Each structure stands twice: as C-alpha cells, then as structure tokens.
Amino acid sequence: MTSDHREDGDGSRQHLLAGSIANAGEPISFDEVGQIDGFAGSSANKGQEVKVFTRLALTSDEPSFHHIANSIAHMIRAWVSRQPVAFDVSDYKFVLLRLKPDKTAELWLDTAAVALKCIAARDVVAGAAVFQPEIADLISMEFPCVEFGKQDKVLCLFRQAWGFGLAFDMNPSGDLNMEAFNRELGRLYRQLNFRHLYDVVGDPESLDKLMACGWFPFVEILHREFADILAHHADGLVLDEVESSIVATFDQARLDHMLSRWMQKPHFEVKKALLSECIEAFIQRRPIAAIKILVTEIEGILNGAYRALYGKAGKTKALLAFAIESAEARTGGSGTLFLTTEFNRYLLNYTFASYDPDNLKEGTVSRHLVGHGDAASESYTLVKALQVILTLDQLAFYT
Structure with missing residues (x-):
C-alpha cells in the first residue's frame, strides 16, 4: 500500500509515476508537547505503584485498546486546541505520531506513504498492480518516506478490516528499533485482516479436524480456494463437492507455474525429472503415480537443502525442524501467514505421521504409509495427490 499522489506546497495534487513513492502531504507540527514516557496500564492512587507501558502493540479486539486509544485521542486533542483548524484523529485511517527528543512532534494524518513488506507468491514487475493472491x-508495515531518528518515539493507530491496530514505542533505551516496530505493525495488520484464518488455527480441535482431512491453509490456496474449504469445515459440511471443484482449478498452466517456481531452488531443480513426472501424472488424472513419486521425494528435497547448508544429511525430524527454522528466518518469526508452528504440526501429525502397522489411519497417504505399502488403494485420490503437491509447494516457500 503506497500513496500514488503527493500534494505540493500550493495544495495541488501531483500524480506519481508507477513504482515511485512519496508522502501525500506534510505532517502537522506541534511545539512543546512535553515528555511522554508511556501509558498507564492500571489505575493507582497517589503514592501507589502503577504499571506503565513503554512499548505495546494490540488490536481493538483487546480490552485495554480503547482506554489507551482514548487517552491518545485526548492528548492530541489538547495539542490541536492550539491549532487554527480543529480535527479529530478518529476520522483518519492512518495516524502516525513522531515524538522528537526536543519535545516537538509530527502528526501524519493519512498523509504518510504506507508500504507493506511482503513475500511474493508470483513474479512481480515494478509498478504493476499486486492482488492478494x-x-x-506479509512481514511488516512501514512508512518509507518518514525519517525517524534513533532517539525518537513513535506511535501508530490505524484502521483495517472493521478493526483498529495500535502500536507505540516510547523508546526508553534511546535506541529506536524501527524494524521491530514495523514488524509489530505487520503482525497487527495480519491479525485484523485475517481474523478468520487465525480463529481456525488458534483452535487446536478445529485445526486437527481440518488436518485430518489433509487440508491446511497452504500458501497457494490461502487467498483463493481455502475460503470455501474453511466455510464448509466451519459448518460441518461434507467437503467432497468443494474438493472436486478445487482439483479442477489446478490445470496445466497453474501447475506449470508452480513447477517453475520450484525450479528456482537448487534442491528442487535437481529433482526436475521426478517433479515434472508427478505434475504430468496429476494432469492425466493418475493420482497413484503422482502420490507415489512425490511423497517419497519430499524428504530427499529437504535433505538437499540441509546438506547444502550443513554439509551432511539429516534425519527426518531434523529436516522438518530445518524447514520451519528456514521459514521463520525469512519472516522474522512464527505467527505470519506462513503459519510455521501449525504447519510443523501438520507435517508431524499428517505427512510424516508415525507408522504403526497395527493402527493404520484410514484415508491418509503419509510418507510412511506409502513407503511401507500400507496406504489403502482408495486413499490414492486426486484430492490427496493435490494435497501432497501443495505440501511440497509450501516447503518451496519455506526453504
């Protein structure tokens, strides 16, 4: 998200060239705003101890949000009373406050350019429109055209998807970490924009039922077909019809695109012949061949990446941990749309579930069931083949 215009000193709005970025206007400046060290986290009488938040990031779903947001609004309203034109911060979508060490402040009201730092699922050309699929x-939310000093303090209040996010850093150490602050803003943005997703993965029972069907919020379907899966799952409906429609969306062009994305990774590229054969088998509606090829190659692909980094092969659990750690190194931690913690559970409990020949899981095509020849014939369906393809695709984003 960025501004596509700017306002010159005479008030005229100048459109920017595609791919360029600039603020849409100038901030409102305040003199002598005083020293703000934090916001009270509890009530206290004179002489009593009180909790003071110096750093915080929360959404409007959390009870304390409204008390702090109102306090901020009252504080800014007091400053505004000295301005020739009155306004209310609640009227704006993005409120950015920069507090300087000289006790002056800059307030940006929908005028600071906003950028979302993302990992692309497809090739992106500078200046081209980018859509959610x-x-x-989504890693962080940033203000690329606002300069922050190391001793500054920062506060941001924004509206997104019928909710609000609020983050501030009163910088008690005098060493402002804007990268960490931007990541917190990104986390709030994800929480607000993808509530439906986090509600599901935050409920272990619901997530386990979804995983038992072989499904997960895979990157390739997250912003597309997963909504239908989620709706049917939430209502307890049979997935057969929606699964068939999803399989139909994976045509030659879409699968070829996924294959080309895999080939950009050396540990995938060395398996090109096998992976191409798997895709061809799926297109030809031969799920047995597709599953047999791919399920047994996932571990080898991970081992290729592991060996390139550590100079030796790894055992299964080490490889899965390596995949999760690699993803979190890219995103800065867990909790992003990569859902690394949850996907680790999917891998351990579904794709690489422990093998017990006396207690076989019906309808699954796990690595060990297929490898030991104990997966039931009726388990080799196009739906299961697609789930295995999507599992490998997820790992292509991770490693």
Whole structure:
C-alpha cells in the first residue's frame, strides 16, 4: 500500500509515476508537547505503584485498546486546541505520531506513504498492480518516506478490516528499533485482516479436524480456494463437492507455474525429472503415480537443502525442524501467514505421521504409509495427490 499522489506546497495534487513513492502531504507540527514516557496500564492512587507501558502493540479486539486509544485521542486533542483548524484523529485511517527528543512532534494524518513488506507468491514487475493472491506472506508495515531518528518515539493507530491496530514505542533505551516496530505493525495488520484464518488455527480441535482431512491453509490456496474449504469445515459440511471443484482449478498452466517456481531452488531443480513426472501424472488424472513419486521425494528435497547448508544429511525430524527454522528466518518469526508452528504440526501429525502397522489411519497417504505399502488403494485420490503437491509447494516457500 503506497500513496500514488503527493500534494505540493500550493495544495495541488501531483500524480506519481508507477513504482515511485512519496508522502501525500506534510505532517502537522506541534511545539512543546512535553515528555511522554508511556501509558498507564492500571489505575493507582497517589503514592501507589502503577504499571506503565513503554512499548505495546494490540488490536481493538483487546480490552485495554480503547482506554489507551482514548487517552491518545485526548492528548492530541489538547495539542490541536492550539491549532487554527480543529480535527479529530478518529476520522483518519492512518495516524502516525513522531515524538522528537526536543519535545516537538509530527502528526501524519493519512498523509504518510504506507508500504507493506511482503513475500511474493508470483513474479512481480515494478509498478504493476499486486492482488492478494500474489502475496505469500506479509512481514511488516512501514512508512518509507518518514525519517525517524534513533532517539525518537513513535506511535501508530490505524484502521483495517472493521478493526483498529495500535502500536507505540516510547523508546526508553534511546535506541529506536524501527524494524521491530514495523514488524509489530505487520503482525497487527495480519491479525485484523485475517481474523478468520487465525480463529481456525488458534483452535487446536478445529485445526486437527481440518488436518485430518489433509487440508491446511497452504500458501497457494490461502487467498483463493481455502475460503470455501474453511466455510464448509466451519459448518460441518461434507467437503467432497468443494474438493472436486478445487482439483479442477489446478490445470496445466497453474501447475506449470508452480513447477517453475520450484525450479528456482537448487534442491528442487535437481529433482526436475521426478517433479515434472508427478505434475504430468496429476494432469492425466493418475493420482497413484503422482502420490507415489512425490511423497517419497519430499524428504530427499529437504535433505538437499540441509546438506547444502550443513554439509551432511539429516534425519527426518531434523529436516522438518530445518524447514520451519528456514521459514521463520525469512519472516522474522512464527505467527505470519506462513503459519510455521501449525504447519510443523501438520507435517508431524499428517505427512510424516508415525507408522504403526497395527493402527493404520484410514484415508491418509503419509510418507510412511506409502513407503511401507500400507496406504489403502482408495486413499490414492486426486484430492490427496493435490494435497501432497501443495505440501511440497509450501516447503518451496519455506526453504
């Protein structure tokens, strides 16, 4: 998200060239705003101890949000009373406050350019429109055209998807970490924009039922077909019809695109012949061949990446941990749309579930069931083949 215009000193609005970025206007400046060290986290009488938040990031779903947001609004309203034109911060979508060490302040009201730092799911050309399905993960929210000093303090209040996010850093150490602050803003943005997703993965029972069907919020379907899966799952409906329609969306062009994305990774590229054969088998509606090829190659692909980094092969659990750690190194931690913690559970409990020949899981095509020849014939369906393809695709984003 960026501004596509700017306002010159005479008030005229000048459109920017595609791919360029600038603020849409100037901030409102305040003199002598005083020293703000934090916001009270509890009530206290004179002489009593009180909790003071110096750093915080929360959404409007959390009870304390409204008390702090109102306090901020009252504080800014007091400053505004000294301005020739009155306004209310609640009227704006993005409120950015920069507090300087000289006790002056800059207030940006929908005028600071905003950028979302994302991992692309597809090739993106500078200046081209980017739609949600092209975004694999959202890492941070930034203000690229506002300069922050190391001793500054920062506060941001924004509206997104019928909710609000609020983050501030009163910088008690005098060493402002804007990268960390931007990541917190990104986290709030994800929480607000993808509530439906986090509600599901935050409920272990619901997530386990979804995983038992072989489904997961895979990157490739997250912003597309997963909504239908989620709706049917939430209502307890049979997935057969929606699964068939999803399989139909994976045509030659879409699968070829996924294959080309895999080939950009050396540990995938060395398996090109096998992976191409798997895709061809799926297109030809031969799920047995597709599953047999791919399920047994996932571990080898991970081992290729592991060996390239550590100079030796790894055992299964080490490889899965390596995949999760690699993804979190890219995103800065868990909790992003990559859902690394949850996908680790999917891998351990579904794709690489422990093998017990006396207690076989019906309808699954796990690595060990297929490898030991114990997966039931009726388990080799196009739906299961697609789930295995999507599992490998997820790992292509991770490693």
